[in-house]
Amino acid sequence: MDYFTTTAKxxxxxxxxxxxxxxxxxxxxxxxxxIDRASRGQLTKLMKSGDVSGDVGSVALLRDxxxxxAARVAVVGLGSPAKLDVRTFRRALxxxxxxxxxxxVGQLLSTLNLEDVAxxxxxxxxxxxxxxxGDALYRFTAMKxxxxxxxxxxxxxxFVVASRGDAARTLRGAEHADAIVAGKNLARDLGNxxxxxxxxxxxxxxxxxxxxxxxxxxxxxxNETEMKRLGMHSLLSVxxxxxxxxxxxxxxxxxxGADAPVVLVGKGVTFDSGGISLKPGPAMDEMKxxxxxxxxxxxxxxxxVTLKLPxxxxxxxPAVENLPGSHATVPGxxxxxxxxxxxxxxxxxxxxxxILCDALTYARRFKPARVIDVATLTGACVIALGHHHxxxxxxxxxxxxxxxxxxxxxxxxGWPLPLTVDYADQLKSNFADFANIGxxxxxxxxxxxFLAKFTExxxxxxLDIAGTAWxxxxxxxxxxxxxxxxxxxxxxxxxxLPKT
Numbered sequence: 001m002d003y004f005t006t007t008a009k010x011x012x013x014x015x016x017x018x019x020x021x022x023x024x025x026x027x028x029x030x031x032x033x034x035i036d037r038a039s040r041g042q043l044t045k046l047m048k049s050g051d052v053s054g055d056v057g058s059v060a061l062l063r064d065x066x067x068x069x070a071a072r073v074a075v076v077g078l079g080s081p082a083k084l085d086v087r088t089f090r091r092a093l094x095x096x097x098x099x100x101x102x103x104x105v106g107q108l109l110s111t112l113n114l115e116d117v118a119x120x121x122x123x124x125x126x127x128x129x130x131x132x133x134g135d136a137l138y139r140f141t142a143m144k145x146x147x148x149x150x151x152x153x154x155x156x157x158x159f160v161v162a163s164r165g166d167a168a169r170t171l172r173g174a175e176h177a178d179a180i181v182a183g184k185n186l187a188r189d190l191g192n193x194x195x196x197x198x199x200x201x202x203x204x205x206x207x208x209x210x211x212x213x214x215x216x217x218x219x220x221x222x223n224e225t226e227m228k229r230l231g232m233h234s235l236l237s238v239x240x241x242x243x244x245x246x247x248x249x250x251x252x253x254x255x256x257g258a259d260a261p262v263v264l265v266g267k268g269v270t271f272d273s274g275g276i277s278l279k280p281g282p283a284m285d286e287m288k289x290x291x292x293x294x295x296x297x298x299x300x301x302x303x304x305v306t307l308k309l310p311x312x313x314x315x316x317x318p319a320v321e322n323l324p325g326s327h328a329t330v331p332g333x334x335x336x337x338x339x340x341x342x343x344x345x346x347x348x349x350x351x352x353x354x355i356l357c358d359a360l361t362y363a364r365r366f367k368p369a370r371v372i373d374v375a376t377l378t379g380a381c382v383i384a385l386g387h388h389h390x391x392x393x394x395x396x397x398x399x400x401x402x403x404x405x406x407x408x409x410x411x412x413x414g415w416p417l418p419l420t421v422d423y424a425d426q427l428k429s430n431f432a433d434f435a436n437i438g439x440x441x442x443x444x445x446x447x448x449x450f451l452a453k454f455t456e457x458x459x460x461x462x463l464d465i466a467g468t469a470w471x472x473x474x475x476x477x478x479x480x481x482x483x484x485x486x487x488x489x490x491x492x493x494x495x496x497l498p499k500t
Contacts, residue, residue, distance in 0.1 A: 003130065003174040004158045005167040006109070010070075011038035015107040015158065017072040019096050021115055022047060023081050024054040031111025031160060032075065038067035043075065053077050056088055057095040061103075070109065074099065078115065085118040086411050089125070090132045097136035101152050108133075109158040113170065122166040123498050126159055126173030127180075128411060131484065133157060134181030140192045140477060169498050176496075179306040180487050184480030187292070187299030191470060191478025195271035195288040200247040200319035203268055203294060207249045207317070210298070214305040216255055222248040232358040234337040238351040239320040241275055241328025248359065249317035251298075253305055260369035261312035262493060264301070264486065265359045267352045267375035268294030268319035275322045275348030276330050283472070290352070292469035292478055293374040294319060300486040309494045314366055318355035322348070334432045338362065339454050344432035352377045353447055354436060357454045364458070370399060370493075371460045373451065374482060380443030382467040389415035390468050390482050393448035394461035403461055403489060410484035414463065417445050424449040 010018045010031045021029035026047045028036055036043040042065060046052040052060045056079040065073050076092045078084055093112060100108075113125040120128070133154070141148040159170050190198055190206065204221035211219035224246055227236060232248070239246040249268070252261070269290040273279060279287065294317040301315045329335075333345045335354075338361040343354065352375050363371050381391045390407065392414040394400040400416055407414040423445045426438030434453065438446035448462045468481045491497050 002156045011068045014069040015109045016105040018070040018109045019074045021078040030114040059099040093132045107156045111160045123169040123173040126170040127177040130174040130177035179303045183299035183303030183483045187295040187480045188478040190295040204247045217253045219251045231338045233335045235355045235358040237329040237335045241325030242321040242323040244321045246320040251315040253313045261314045263314045263363045263368040263371045264297040265316045265373040266294035266297035268317045272322045277349040289470040299483045311494045318359040342432040344429040344435045350437045360454045374463045376466045377464045378444045381464040387467045391464035406488035407485040410488040412484035
């Protein structure tokens with residue numbers, strides 16, 4: 001999408017639609033004030049008559065407003081000025097895009113970024129705007145036959161800015177958002193594909209195709225023979241019951257010379273039946289989303305290379321299917337991980353940690369500055385945090401806070417969970433170095449403690465996205481999280497965020 005800024009009055013721009021905001025108690029937003037003056041009080045009259053509302057997310061679409069050059073004026077309610085925060089801002093903007101869905105709007109001009117949104121800067125308001133619009137325009141139609149449903153054919157998105165000084169920061173925010181949307185869309189597409197299409201081999205081909213398109217990016221996929229030579233018996237235990245071969249996808253982007261890389265590790269279970277510890281049948285189809293950690297780190301890599309960030313970034317994706325079969329791992333089996341530590345597998349449905357632990361050990365060879373794993377790891381995380389926050393776990397408080405701060409800035413929020421020895425003790429085994437589960441209590445945390453056993457000496461954090469990676473119900477589909485959070489972290493690491 002193309003982006004532009006203007007310091008002209010919104011009433012004078014001949015676009016397909018201009019967006020203005022209004023508040024409760026008949027208060028006009030900054031852009032709405034100009035439209036009201038140009039139309040000789042039309043907005044004021046409509047608010048007083050009740051035809052235009054200040055309620056959050058209410059939208060009135062006005063055509064051919066007198067004195068206004070735009071073909072349409074979308075008037076959206078923003079609620080109370082004192083309560084206008086990022087969530088309200090994005091909710092209102094998304095409502096406008098939905099209202100315009102069946103209209104022929106190629107050029108859209110927003111004035112909402114002129115409002116005082118909980119102290120957000122012009123850079124972030126532009127970024128939130130472009131990302132929200134991108135999210136609203138997303139459609140997954142790859143598996144539909146016949147005519148594909150068409151949405152809003154938006155080509156240009158503009159911002160009214162208060163000064164020329166704001167223009168550069170605004171455009172930068174929009175351009176960063178454009179790359180984030182591309183990364184999120186890749187993650188959503190991969191997550192939404194059915195498991196008979198999105199297999200470990202398919203993920204490997206997507207990584208290779210991405211590397212061919214971008215400079216300084218390489219990709220390869222280790223096969224099961226290579227992983228066996230490396231001693232990745234924990235990872236291979238998960239894939240023992242399926243005919244689909246496992247892959248360990250290794251991507252390396254070099255944008256900063258000899259600097260130590262950031263390594264992102266994404267859980268890539270392309271379908272998780274639970275193995276011999278079979279899951280219940282209802283909603284098992286959603287276990288195609290168990291590779292959303294892999295999708296998220298691949299999407300983040302796409303964003304980073306699109307922006308040509310001056311960093312070194314490696315992505316590791318252990319990709320497997322977890323199915324029952326005559327050769328499947330069974331509860332009570334003991335396997336030796338790449339680290340040499342032995343694991344008693346008490347539940348084959350706690351498989352994500354079994355593939356991640358070997359990938360984390362493999363990550364050591366890169367001498368990383370930071371290692372962050374991303375996984376739809378535990379249902380216990382959904383019980384703890386619902387579908388709102390990504391769980392963040394780390395022994396390094398500075399890294400944890402950097403991730404949490406990135407989530408706040410990107411509006412892709414996380415929440416910290418502890419990793420103390422009390423939880424780690426739940427993993428004790430009579431027969432191996434430790435077990436792969438520690439009971440129902442604190443299940444998300446004991447999973448994090450399991451991974452911590454393979455990260456000693458690393459600057460490491462674990463993100464459990466089981467509650468945030470996809471939605472169920474009528475809006476079923478992958479969300480693309482945590483691409484915004486991870487991108488914000490990388491932008492800060494690269495020194496690419498503008499000074500406010």
